[in-house]
Amino acid sequence: xxxxxxxxxxxxxxxxxxxxxxxxxxxxxxxxxxxxxxxxxxxxxxxxxxxxxxxxxxxxxxxxxxxxxxxxxxxxxxxxxxxxxxxxxxxxxxxxxxxxxxxxxxxxxxxxxxxxxxxxxxxxxxxxxxxxxxxxxxxxxxxxxxxxxxxxxxxxxxxxxxxxxxxxxxxxxxxxxxxxxxxxxxxxxxxxxxxxxxxxxxxxxxxxxxxxxxxxxxxxxxxxxxxxxxxxxxxxxxxxxxxxxxxxxxxxxxxxxxxxxxxxxxxxxxxxxxxxxxxxxxxxxxxxxxxxxxxxxxxxxxxxxxxxxxxxxxxxxxxxxx
Amino acid sequence: xxxxxxxxxxxxxxxxxxxxxxxxxxxxxxxxxxxxxxxxxxxxxxxxxxxxxxxxxxxxxxxxxxxxxxxxxxxxxxxxxxxxxxxxxxxxxxxxxxxxxxxxxxxxxxxxxxxxxxxxxxxxxxxxxxxxxxxxxxxxxxxxxxxxxxxxxxxxxxxxxxxxxxxxxxxxxxxxxxxxxxxxxxxxxxxxxxxxxxxxxxxxxxxxxxxxxxxxxxxxxxxxxxxxxxxxxxxxxxxxxxxxxxxxxxxxxxxxxxxxxxxxxxxxxxxxxxxxxxxxxxxxxxxxxxxxxxxxxxxxxxxxxxxxxxxxxxxxxxxxxxxxxx
Amino acid sequence: xxxxxxxxxxxxxxxxxxxxxxxxxxxxxxxxxxxxxxxxxxxxxxxxxxxxxxxxxxxxxxxxxxxxxxxxxxxxxxxxxxxxxxxxxxxxxxxxxxxxxxxxxxxxxxxxxxxxxxxxxxxxxxxxxxxxxxxxxxxxxxxxxxxxxxxxxxxxxxxxxxxxxxxxxxxxxxxxxxxxxxxxxxxxxxxxxxxxxxxxxxxxxxxxxxxxxxxxxxxxxxxxxxxxxxxxxxxxxxxxxxxxxxxxxxxxxxxxxxxxxxxxxxxxxxxxxxxxxxxxxxxxxxxxxxxxxxxxxxxxxxxxxxxxxxx
Numbered sequence: 001x002x003x004x005x006x007x008x009x010x011x012x013x014x015x016x017x018x019x020x021x022x023x024x025x026x027x028x029x030x031x032x033x034x035x036x037x038x039x040x041x042x043x044x045x046x047x048x049x050x051x052x053x054x055x056x057x058x059x060x061x062x063x064x065x066x067x068x069x070x071x072x073x074x075x076x077x078x079x080x081x082x083x084x085x086x087x088x089x090x091x092x093x094x095x096x097x098x099x100x101x102x103x104x105x106x107x108x109x110x111x112x113x114x115x116x117x118x119x120x121x122x123x124x125x126x127x128x129x130x131x132x133x134x135x136x137x138x139x140x141x142x143x144x145x146x147x148x149x150x151x152x153x154x155x156x157x158x159x160x161x162x163x164x165x166x167x168x169x170x171x172x173x174x175x176x177x178x179x180x181x182x183x184x185x186x187x188x189x190x191x192x193x194x195x196x197x198x199x200x201x202x203x204x205x206x207x208x209x210x211x212x213x214x215x216x217x218x219x220x221x222x223x224x225x226x227x228x229x230x231x232x233x234x235x236x237x238x239x240x241x242x243x244x245x246x247x248x249x250x251x252x253x254x255x256x257x258x259x260x261x262x263x264x265x266x267x268x269x270x271x272x273x274x275x276x277x278x279x280x281x282x283x284x285x286x287x288x289x290x291x292x293x294x295x296x297x298x299x300x301x302x303x304x305x306x307x308x309x310x311x312x313x314x315x316x317x318x319x320x321x322x
Numbered sequence: 323x324x325x326x327x328x329x330x331x332x333x334x335x336x337x338x339x340x341x342x343x344x345x346x347x348x349x350x351x352x353x354x355x356x357x358x359x360x361x362x363x364x365x366x367x368x369x370x371x372x373x374x375x376x377x378x379x380x381x382x383x384x385x386x387x388x389x390x391x392x393x394x395x396x397x398x399x400x401x402x403x404x405x406x407x408x409x410x411x412x413x414x415x416x417x418x419x420x421x422x423x424x425x426x427x428x429x430x431x432x433x434x435x436x437x438x439x440x441x442x443x444x445x446x447x448x449x450x451x452x453x454x455x456x457x458x459x460x461x462x463x464x465x466x467x468x469x470x471x472x473x474x475x476x477x478x479x480x481x482x483x484x485x486x487x488x489x490x491x492x493x494x495x496x497x498x499x500x501x502x503x504x505x506x507x508x509x510x511x512x513x514x515x516x517x518x519x520x521x522x523x524x525x526x527x528x529x530x531x532x533x534x535x536x537x538x539x540x541x542x543x544x545x546x547x548x549x550x551x552x553x554x555x556x557x558x559x560x561x562x563x564x565x566x567x568x569x570x571x572x573x574x575x576x577x578x579x580x581x582x583x584x585x586x587x588x589x590x591x592x593x594x595x596x597x598x599x600x601x602x603x604x605x606x607x608x609x610x611x612x613x614x615x616x617x618x619x620x621x622x623x624x625x626x627x628x629x630x631x632x633x634x635x636x637x638x639x640x641x642x643x644x645x646x647x648x
Numbered sequence: 649x650x651x652x653x654x655x656x657x658x659x660x661x662x663x664x665x666x667x668x669x670x671x672x673x674x675x676x677x678x679x680x681x682x683x684x685x686x687x688x689x690x691x692x693x694x695x696x697x698x699x700x701x702x703x704x705x706x707x708x709x710x711x712x713x714x715x716x717x718x719x720x721x722x723x724x725x726x727x728x729x730x731x732x733x734x735x736x737x738x739x740x741x742x743x744x745x746x747x748x749x750x751x752x753x754x755x756x757x758x759x760x761x762x763x764x765x766x767x768x769x770x771x772x773x774x775x776x777x778x779x780x781x782x783x784x785x786x787x788x789x790x791x792x793x794x795x796x797x798x799x800x801x802x803x804x805x806x807x808x809x810x811x812x813x814x815x816x817x818x819x820x821x822x823x824x825x826x827x828x829x830x831x832x833x834x835x836x837x838x839x840x841x842x843x844x845x846x847x848x849x850x851x852x853x854x855x856x857x858x859x860x861x862x863x864x865x866x867x868x869x870x871x872x873x874x875x876x877x878x879x880x881x882x883x884x885x886x887x888x889x890x891x892x893x894x895x896x897x898x899x900x901x902x903x904x905x906x907x908x909x910x911x912x913x914x915x916x917x918x919x920x921x922x923x924x925x926x927x928x929x930x931x932x933x934x935x936x937x938x939x940x941x942x943x944x945x946x947x948x949x950x951x952x953x954x955x956x957x958x959x
Contacts, residue, residue, distance in 0.1 A: 140939035145932030156921035219423040227438040228411030260803025
């Protein structure tokens with residue numbers, strides 16, 4: 001099992017390299033760092049100088065190699081847009097994004113498992129039908145639209161409806177002024193996390209419900225009941241343990257995909273995280289930042305896939321041996 | 323005469339399915355005395371498992387149970403679910419057919435066995451652990467301390483079945499229901515598992531219900547036997563009576579289809595037709611396949627159970643006319 | 649939204665299975681074609697029928713905008729006050745004095761066209777490549793798997809955005825770029841279906857009869873995948889529409905002066921917290937309705953095409 005994970009990790013590295021190379025090639029052929037100098041005096045010579053300095057006439061593979069080598073040692077280059085070190089932009093942004101991931105993830109997991117288990121145990125009850133209907137809507141809901149509507153209704157909308165001076169839930173950023181884990185922070189977190197949660201919970205809870213239903217109809221659950229165990233123990237100790245296993249791996253894999261989903265959320269709620277950084281950088285043609293972003297998010301995805309495998313092995317002993 | 327350990331009277335079980343109601347068990351009456359081994363024989367779909375699940379109270383909510391099931395005088399049908407839960411695993415225990423799927427794959431075997439004790443008695447973890455090792459030893463699992471820490475998929479088929487038995491006898495139940503305990507095993511292992519049952523009954527006064535389609539098993543271990551067909555009991559009696567002097571045509575067909583070790587008997591007889599469908603014909607359920615069926619009678623009148631002697635009964639309109647085999 | 653009832657106990661199932669077909673007095677004696685069976689089952693799925701109705705309505709409304717829309721497309725009346733929904737203007741009037749309903753309908757043409765085209769292209773390409781890879785096995789199959797893995801490592805929106813920046817963002821390019829990503833999902837699904845079907849006896853029989861590989865794939869294997877392929881293709885339409893809208897919303901997709909529901913919402917976003925905030929609802933609602941309708945249709949198709957269904 002351990003060897004399997006290591007092998008998977010090793011296979012991922014060439015994938016990472018090829019994928020980032022494709023992005024590198026795309027970005028390099030789209031954005032010309034010397035374009036800004038086109039209007040300056042003596043532009044041909046100045047631009048040629050810049051090309052020389054940045055090594056832009058070398059074969060693309062060589063350029064890529066250079067970039068990768070630098071990136072691996074922590075040097076993510078300098079942004080042609082902001083003149084800053086890319087790493088000084090990326091790390092703070094990552095910090096903010098991670099906060100959203102942790103909160104969004106944590107809340108979603110608890111809610112999804114709760115709804116899924118409840119719906120399975122109380123199949124065909126009214127709450128089950130309600131949850132099913134809600135998840136249909138949740139799955140069909142375009143996330144960016146939900147964010148917009150939520151920000152309108154629960155942001156300025158709620159504020160006006162209650163006649164308050166300050167909004168209950170904020171729609172911009174993570175803090176009003178200075179940082180800190182206070183009520184203000186939570187008021188800012190609420191809407192972005194809600195946006196993330198709605199979509200994820202819609203799909204995870206369905207999956208949890210169906211795995212739970214499958215588990216509840218197995219022979220070993222019948223054995224557990226035949227032992228005279230209380231229903232609470234049957235569901236909580238026997239059923240849930242088994243039903244969580246496939247869900248955990250789905251969850252871990254989705255977590256890697258969260259990076260993409262956050263692009264929308266951060267943009268709409270103006271949170272200075274990786275998602276918004278990506279949009280700004282790509283819109284402005286900031287190649288270095290886009291590349292750094294790609295590398296970081298790819299690593300993220302790979303790490304989470306690995307965690308999914310490990311979690312599976314941890315939860316299901318049948319997978320562990322050799 | 324002492325009251326029987328288990329008395330089932332007019333038991334009927336009906337399921338609500340997407341194809342309409344299905345009567346899985348109908349008009350079932352039998353009794354089991356303390357300490358005896360009672361065999362239930364039938365094909366798949368005969369209702370043998372469902373009737374035992376009814377005794378355990380393990381039927382799904384789509385099932386409607388009517389009739390009476392008395393265990394040590396207490397009525398189980400319609401009883402308080404909490405009462406039933408207390409009896410389950412403690413006074414009445416069940417061993418299921420496929421031990422691989424019947425054991426929780428992500429939980430250690432020792433814990434699963436210990437759980438049944440913890441569910442009904444206040445014990446310390448240490449005491450439980452000891453008792454579990456003892457039980458695994460009693461059922462003949464070598465290296466019980468090590469095995470208790472393993473998972474079900476690390477056990478062989480026979481060992482898993484023994485572990486299930488260990489679990490079922492942990493609280494020394496009065497009645498042990500074994501549903502096809504040997505069907506999923508090879509012949510040599512079958513014999514070993516039956517050995518275990520025998521040994522258990524020597525030590526304690528446990529009554530055993532042995533559910534199986536294998537007549538050989540019945541012949542080997544049972545005191546009395548009930549033959550089921552299409553959800554009803556069609557013949558009951560001691561093993562000697564039923565095997566040597568079968569009365570119902572179905573029982574006779576079953577016995578006639580057994581190969582004989584002594585080489586005699588010629589071609590194997592078989593029971594023609596198909597197992598009973600969901601919608602039963604009017605009259606006797608076995609009539610479509612019965613060599614003795616008489617049109618106009620057997621296919622119109624559903625036969626009632628007739629008790630010809632205490633504990634000896636059959637359900638056939640023509641049984642006296644047919645005469646017995648012996 | 650059809651749920652199967654709880655399974656009866658084993659043992660009962662055997663008896664039930666034995667005569668399911670003959671059981672009910674209403675069982676037809678007339679043999680039905682697959683198509684008739686499929687149509688009957690689909691029609692019985694109420695949510696799917698509702699979805700079909702809604703989708704047809706939207707298609708007619710959007711593509712019939714030339715006849716249906718109350719105003720001319722893009723006609724700005726700078727003297728008109730922006731206002732919420734009214735009888736004259738069911739979706740209101742936007743900041744440039746345009747009738748919002750008209751804008752939404754015309755924008756729908758773009759989004760729907762792209763969605764449908766992406767689904768068709770990606771399904772055709774993905775099915776063929778997936779079937780070939782699944783059937784051929786070996787290095788062809790591995791190559792396909794590695795290729796698709798590649799595009800799972802980087803978040804899809806990012807990939808799409810980068811590609812659109814590189815190759816331009818006319819509706820045609822958007823369609824091709826989206827299809828270039830979507831076909832891989834289709835290919836994986838078809839490939840796994842083919843792997844299963846490949847093992848079945850009728851394939852061996854065909855091979856023993858001397859049929860060429862191509863013929864086997866085309867005549868025997870692909871037709872058996874039609875079910876999942878169709879369901880996937882249907883759902884892909886919705887996914888493609890949402891993807892295009894999201895990209896357009898972020899500024900990478902459909903560019904002004906062309907409108908799609910996505911970039912209408914980009915403009916509307918600026919009016920959150922103002923009197924014009926009503927502008928955010930209708931384009932998004934269209935998106936939601938289309939996606940819901942398509943999801944229900946996909947559900948109905950899945951149930952109707954299920955060969956295991958006993959009804």
